[in-house]
Amino acid sequence: AQTVTQSQPEMSVQEAETVTLSCTYDTSESNYYLFWYKQPPSRQMILVIRQEAYKQQNATENRFSVNFQKAAKSFSLKISDSQLGDTAMYFCAFDGNTNAGKSTFGDGTTLTVKP
């Protein structure tokens, strides 16, 4: 079974600075998908970024980028120029191709951006 580990339950960053959220996963599959989702306080979960494992190039979406290390099974999220609106819980998720279930989520990292 796949597992996803987010080792930082809480983090904080000053507005305009850069922060990196960590995620490691365990799988025996060679082709899979990784996601970062954001859940703002009392608001719906939305996708931040998606990475396909067979693509070596790291995904980027504006201020958000990932550092995908397939051999190390690591998938960290970097947020540049942090904004107050980035305050949220961030979940790392793994989506494989087996019938073991839909996405496996990490326990989440609560990020607070301070003014």
Next chain:
Amino acid sequence: KAGVTQTPRYLIKTRGQQVTLSCSPISGHRSVSWYQQTPGQGLQFLFEYFSETQRNKGNFPGRFSGRQFSNSRSEMNVSTLELGDSALYLCASSWRTSGDEQFFGPGTRLTVL
């Protein structure tokens, strides 16, 4: 395009009762998944439906069940409620069963007294 909707948004039940939660996916999405979110256990996968068939099921007791209708709308049912079932239940829809972004609904907050 309308997002994923869930009804009701809030629900209070007592132990032993049963509850039915509803989810309407984004138009055209055929995969609907349900998750239980609690502070202590994070986001736990309940089950996934695709074209009216349960494709996957998480590690939950048989008291948790679901179904999907021909219009892709989905319901989940919890029978004989326990205090530990208090949680936010999230529904998510996507085009395919694997690899696609999931679009989440606002959730149903269930409180069991």
